[in-house]
Amino acid sequence: MFDIGFWEIAVIVVIALVVLGPERLPEVARTAGRWMGRARHFIDSVKADLKEEIESEDLAEFRKLHSELAQTREVLQDSSRTLMREIDQGLGDASATAPAAADTESLPDAGESSGEDDAETSTNDSVQADAHVKP
Numbered sequence: 794m795f796d797i798g799f800w801e802i803a804v805i806v807v808i809a810l811v812v813l814g815p816e817r818l819p820e821v822a823r824t825a826g827r828w829m830g831r832a833r834h835f836i837d838s839v840k841a842d843l844k845e846e847i848e849s850e851d852l853a854e855f856r857k858l859h860s861e862l863a864q865t866r867e868v869l870q871d872s873s874r875t876l877m878r879e880i881d882q883g884l885g886d887a888s889a890t891a892p893a894a895a896d897t898e899s900l901p902d903a904g905e906s907s908g909e910d911d912a913e914t915s916t917n918d919s920v921q922a923d924a925h926v927k928p
Contacts (some may be wrong), residue, residue: 810818846852
């Protein structure tokens with residue numbers, strides 16, 4: 794705890810012997826020992842209380858939540874990386890197919906219409922006609 798060596802303790806004992814005298818030195822040593830014991834007991838009880846608080850259920854719950862949050866963050870980061878890769882691949886595929894889609898020979902002329910457009914137009918007309926004729 795303190796960086797006191799043998800010679801420092803010997804000097805302190807000699808000074809105490811000179812100042813206090815041989816009659817009072819044992820009594821003072823006992824009193825100092827009691828105070829040191831009480832201080833150690835107090836320090837040990839504070840350490841035990843801190844350890845108990847650290848290991849309490851509340852902190853255990855916070856640790857559990859912290860680990861769950863860390864796992865969720867990892868899952869979200871992995872998902873976003875995967876999504877970004879898929880988007881990059883999709884953009885790369887779209888840019889490769891874009892020149893083929895721009896070819897005007899494969900598109901029908903404005904005067905031509907497909908059968909699907911005609912079917913949609915007739916369906917829309919019949920729906921509008923039904924809307925006007927209500928009993």
